[in-house]
Amino acid sequence: MLIVAGSLYVDPDQRDAYLADCVEVVRQARSAPGCVDFAIGADLVEPGRINVYERWESEEQLLDFRGSGPAEEQTVAIRGAEVHRYLISGVEAP
Numbered sequence: 780m781l782i783v784a785g786s787l788y789v790d791p792d793q794r795d796a797y798l799a800d801c802v803e804v805v806r807q808a809r810s811a812p813g814c815v816d817f818a819i820g821a822d823l824v825e826p827g828r829i830n831v832y833e834r835w836e837s838e839e840q841l842l843d844f845r846g847s848g849p850a851e852e853q854t855v856a857i858r859g860a861e862v863h864r865y866l867i868s869g870v871e872a873p
Contacts, residue, residue, distance in 0.1 A: 813840025
């Protein structure tokens, strides 16, 4: 299992439009083989920050979904990013 999590940064006045453009991506990811969870959402404190959380059964399934990556319009809108991939060796209840 692996988790991809972190933050993207866009112009605060563009965040709502960016997120609206992500709705279909979230739908597609959640129905993709191997996707356990996929969420992209506005940060409650920083107006230009978008929080990203993905959980996948395998790296192969993640890469199959990713394909060529985000659309060019989305890539251009991103002013910064701090997103990391975490390999998970076990899962336990909190």
